[in-house]
Amino acid sequence: MIENYNFNIDKIPNLSQEEKSIRKKNLDIFFQSGFPNKKLEDWKFTDLNSLISKNFQKLTNIEKFNIDKKLELLNNFQHNYVYLINGKMNSYNFNYEEKNKIIIDNFNNSNRNVNKPLNSLNFLNDALAIDGFYLEIKENYKLKKPLIIYNFFSNNLKDVIISNKNSIKINKGSSVDLIEYSLDDSNNCFIKNTNEQINLDEGSNLNYFVLQGSKSNNFFYKYIKSKLKKNSNFNNYILTSGLKFNKIEFDIELNDDNSNCEIYSALSLTENAHQEIKTLIAHNSPYCRSYQVIKSVLNDQSKGVYQGKIYVKNQAQKTNAYQLSKTLILNDKSEFNAKPELEIYADDVKCSHGSTSGSIDENSIYYLMTRGISEIDAKKLLIKGFLADFLEKVKNQEIKMLFEENLERQVNGS
Amino acid sequence: MLNIKNLKVSVENKLILNDLNLKINPGEVHAIMGPNGSGKSTLANVLSGKKGYEIQGEILFDELNINDISVEERAQKGIFLAFQYPVEIPGVNTNVFLRTSLNSIRKSKGEKELDTLTFLKLIKEKAKELGIDEKFLSRQLNVGFSGGEKKKNEILQMKLLQPKLSILDETDSGLDIDALKIVADGVNSYKKKDNAFLIITHYQRLLDYIKPDFIHVLSKGKIVKTGSAELALELEKSGYKNL
Numbered sequence: 001m002i003e004n005y006n007f008n009i010d011k012i013p014n015l016s017q018e019e020k021s022i023r024k025k026n027l028d029i030f031f032q033s034g035f036p037n038k039k040l041e042d043w044k045f046t047d048l049n050s051l052i053s054k055n056f057q058k059l060t061n062i063e064k065f066n067i068d069k070k071l072e073l074l075n076n077f078q079h080n081y082v083y084l085i086n087g088k089m090n091s092y093n094f095n096y097e098e099k100n101k102i103i104i105d106n107f108n109n110s111n112r113n114v115n116k117p118l119n120s121l122n123f124l125n126d127a128l129a130i131d132g133f134y135l136e137i138k139e140n141y142k143l144k145k146p147l148i149i150y151n152f153f154s155n156n157l158k159d160v161i162i163s164n165k166n167s168i169k170i171n172k173g174s175s176v177d178l179i180e181y182s183l184d185d186s187n188n189c190f191i192k193n194t195n196e197q198i199n200l201d202e203g204s205n206l207n208y209f210v211l212q213g214s215k216s217n218n219f220f221y222k223y224i225k226s227k228l229k230k231n232s233n234f235n236n237y238i239l240t241s242g243l244k245f246n247k248i249e250f251d252i253e254l255n256d257d258n259s260n261c262e263i264y265s266a267l268s269l270t271e272n273a274h275q276e277i278k279t280l281i282a283h284n285s286p287y288c289r290s291y292q293v294i295k296s297v298l299n300d301q302s303k304g305v306y307q308g309k310i311y312v313k314n315q316a317q318k319t320n321a322y323q324l325s326k327t328l329i330l331n332d333k334s335e336f337n338a339k340p341e342l343e344i345y346a347d348d349v350k351c352s353h354g355s356t357s358g359s360i361d362e363n364s365i366y367y368l369m370t371r372g373i374s375e376i377d378a379k380k381l382l383i384k385g386f387l388a389d390f391l392e393k394v395k396n397q398e399i400k401m402l403f404e405e406n407l408e409r410q411v412n413g414s
Numbered sequence: 415m416l417n418i419k420n421l422k423v424s425v426e427n428k429l430i431l432n433d434l435n436l437k438i439n440p441g442e443v444h445a446i447m448g449p450n451g452s453g454k455s456t457l458a459n460v461l462s463g464k465k466g467y468e469i470q471g472e473i474l475f476d477e478l479n480i481n482d483i484s485v486e487e488r489a490q491k492g493i494f495l496a497f498q499y500p501v502e503i504p505g506v507n508t509n510v511f512l513r514t515s516l517n518s519i520r521k522s523k524g525e526k527e528l529d530t531l532t533f534l535k536l537i538k539e540k541a542k543e544l545g546i547d548e549k550f551l552s553r554q555l556n557v558g559f560s561g562g563e564k565k566k567n568e569i570l571q572m573k574l575l576q577p578k579l580s581i582l583d584e585t586d587s588g589l590d591i592d593a594l595k596i597v598a599d600g601v602n603s604y605k606k607k608d609n610a611f612l613i614i615t616h617y618q619r620l621l622d623y624i625k626p627d628f629i630h631v632l633s634k635g636k637i638v639k640t641g642s643a644e645l646a647l648e649l650e651k652s653g654y655k656n657l
Contacts, residue, residue, distance in 0.1 A: 361501075371486075373486055384506070
């Protein structure tokens with residue numbers, strides 16, 4: 001299979017000789033193991049290597065695409081935006097905000113820190129990444145409107161891997177509601193491998209919403225490394241139903257007192273979709289809190305995976321960590337794998353985890369039907385209810401409505 | 415309105431209702447009393463169309479045999495069951511549920527569905543009549559409701575959906591005296607000449623507040639005695655043993 005990969009570093013523009021040689025070393029490391037397979041503990045439920053072998057005859061890294069594209073923006077929703085096309089920043093607009101509060105730039109390896117690679121996909125990303133964005137919010141500024149990061153994929157992508165890097169830095173006392181919104185226009189197969197770093201300074205807040213604007217037959221992997229300082233909050237809301245393959249890997253460090261991280265996901269998977277959420281939350285300091293609720297509804301032959309690890313360092317007393325995964329299995333051929341892991345070295349902590357799976361409660365269906373609601377509508381209502389209860393946590397009403405519409409569409413199967 | 419003829423119901427070959435006959439006319443209030451295990455709740459579930467029962471005999475509703483009609487169609491035709499244990503449904507907002515329900519029924523009758531604003535105005539009115547705090551309507555359906563609040567919510571649904579036949583399955587169980595009065599007032603205020611009630615209860619207590627036209631005693635799957643409201647008082651004294 002490896003001989004079918006044509007990853008060419010020389011065709012990446014504007015690289016110094018030194019950068020080229022570092023990238024080539026990273027590529028060599030990738031080739032030693034190839035794409036991750038199920039023999040690796042972190043990938044035991046997601047054999048990416050075999051999925052890629054099945055779906056790609058050949059694979060190359062992205063060339064320059066000349067895209068003359070009229071931007072599709074969300075209507076009836078006031079927002080700032082950064083528009084990425086095939087992983088590369090195309091344009092941005094912060095008209096709702098004060099000037100000089102926001103830095104936005106192409107991500108550039110030479111002047112930014114990059115995450116230390118953990119797996120072969122990270123090494124491949126280091127070897128091949130071009131572009132992405134760098135976003136910085138200056139001190140004590142709360143964005144007036146949400147920021148949408150559009151991720152658009154064009155219809156001329158074929159047998160390629162897109163690698164990019166993003167970096168988000170929220171300075172002291174600042175806040176932003178960020179929505180990643182993906183739109184896939186492609187008919188052919190591609191892989192997207194993103195490496196993102198997020199740094200939250202003291203007292204800052206990032207609400208990170210991940211939404212899927214259209215169905216996609218492609219392969220998405222995203223590694224997020226996040227570091228939190230004192231009194232900062234990092235909240236994630238993931239609604240990526242409709243992707244054929246998606247793995248999101250969080251590596252979150254709560255490095256200072258009273259930092260707080262929450263992850264909610266609500267996925268309705270159909271056909272042979274395969275989605276995994278993997279988290280590592282490191283409580284490195286006392287009085288930090290982490291909270292994860294992973295909800296999945298599995299139809300057809302879909303597969304859902306949740307691997308959640310909580311690590312509590314010896315000095316991280318008064319840690320409060322919680323994780324729960326709940327799954328509705330609607331078809332015998334679908335599958336859910338959950339692997340909770342707690343590694344605790346402090347003695348005064350509150351840590352708990354739970355995992356349930358089952359089918360829709362017959363008594364609830366009956367109750368709704370006695371109120372004149374058809375069986376199909378009753379089931380939809382119950383599925384939506386099962387997935388949607390995290391919406392109560394979303395404070396921004398407009399974002400909440402956007403999520404509700406999306407969820408409605410997903411549960412109705414379109 | 416409702417005419418049950420020679421109804422036999424069994425579950426896994428165990429006979430629960432045995433040759434039950436009952437006729438309810440518009441404007442009437444019928445109460446069914448009986449000891450535990452006499453088949454009262456089974457009757458309520460069979461009338462609302464719950465699956466899992468083997469049924470012989472006939473259930474006619476407005477002259478139509480409804481034996482093979484689904485749960486939601488029966489509801490759309492005007493049969494309402496107030497549950498003994500209303501189901502808690504996390505994530506489903508009470509208002510959304512009530513509107514979906516009302517609109518499903520309106521749609522089945524060829525009536526226009528209500529938009530959110532018109533609906534909210536209507537439901538607030540109905541809630542006020544029953545002394546239900548508006549805040550309940552924006553909470554998840556029955557989740558964290560007290561026993562009394564759940565039962566009041568059932569009566570609210572009844573008044574919203576305006577059924578022809580309302581079946582109250584032990585609605586009085588678990589109610590304190592204030593909640594019991596509210597529930598009874600809700601029923602009494604909905605009593606009209608063209609709708610009817612079937613009230614299933616263990617105790618005569620509820621019947622102090624809702625005056626039935628007929629009381630039936632159900633025992634071993636059969637109606638063994640029918641009488642007027644006074645029968646309840648008699649039963650309270652002598653129990654079911656003598657029947």
